[in-house]
Amino acid sequence: MQISVILAHPDPASFNHAIAQAAIDALKANGHTVFFHDLYQEKFNPLLSGKEIAKGATLPVAIKNHCKEIAAADGIVIVHPNWWGQPPAILKGWVDRVIRPGVAYEFREGDNGEGVPKGLLKARAALVFNTSNTATQREKYFFGDPLGTIWKNCIFGLCGVAGFHRRMFNVIVTSSDIERKNWLHTVRQDIDILFSKDDTVR
Numbered sequence: 001m002q003i004s005v006i007l008a009h010p011d012p013a014s015f016n017h018a019i020a021q022a023a024i025d026a027l028k029a030n031g032h033t034v035f036f037h038d039l040y041q042e043k044f045n046p047l048l049s050g051k052e053i054a055k056g057a058t059l060p061v062a063i064k065n066h067c068k069e070i071a072a073a074d075g076i077v078i079v080h081p082n083w084w085g086q087p088p089a090i091l092k093g094w095v096d097r098v099i100r101p102g103v104a105y106e107f108r109e110g111d112n113g114e115g116v117p118k119g120l121l122k123a124r125a126a127l128v129f130n131t132s133n134t135a136t137q138r139e140k141y142f143f144g145d146p147l148g149t150i151w152k153n154c155i156f157g158l159c160g161v162a163g164f165h166r167r168m169f170n171v172i173v174t175s176s177d178i179e180r181k182n183w184l185h186t187v188r189q190d191i192d193i194l195f196s197k198d199d200t201v202r
């Protein structure tokens with residue numbers, strides 16, 4: 001299967017990079033084809049221009065390629081830290097420019113954009129790995145877990161990806177080497193469950 005892996009973290013020595021690498025290694029070991037984008041490394045331009053907004057707009061080649069890949073993906077893996085309850089701006093811009101009308105969703109005939117769109121992504125599962133420095137209970141009850149809502153409801157649910165899975169690793173700043181090693185083991189296990197060797201996506 002073809003799996004897209006999208007990473008948004010500026011530091012190659014970060015735990016987020018280690019997560020992405022562990023996920024890629026496990027996907028490849030399971031026989032999948034991986035399309036990997038380290039958005040900072042490729043200097044992805046996150047600014048959606050006015051000309052690009054309309055469905056059917058002419059797109060720059062780099063964006064066209066991103067769109068083609070995400071439309072063809074059987075599975076999607078996203079890796080990023082919690083920054084102010086949101087993805088880093090570079091990834092928000094990737095969503096703005098790539099998860100676009102005609103590629104990831106469309107409105108039904110007679111609907112000018114006010115209704116509930118139809119999801120177009122063919123991927124059957126999306127797996128989001130997040131890191132943060134906030135304990136789970138506080139993130140959930142004090143902040144309302146905004147990242148869960150964004151990825152599950154606002155993005156993948158809306159775009160027709162039926163299987164949504166998310167794993168949050170916390171608290172990074174006080175974590176030990178052993179803890180981080182175990183977390184990377186969890187990443188590999190998650191990949192094995194969702195994108196197994198037998199070519200199925202759960």
Ligand SMILES: Cc1cc2nc3c(=O)[nH]c(=O)nc-3n(C[C@H](O)[C@H](O)[C@H](O)COP(=O)(O)O)c2cc1C
Nearest residue numbers: 014015016017081082083084085131132133134172
């Ligand atoms: C700009 C910025 C905003 C952040 N906002 C939050 C936040 O809202 N909640 C939180 O728990 N951690 C926040 N953090 C901490 C990061 O989530 C944390 O450094 C990261 O998950 C650690 O992973 P890493 O070692 O891969 O960088 C923020 C960090 C930065 C740089």
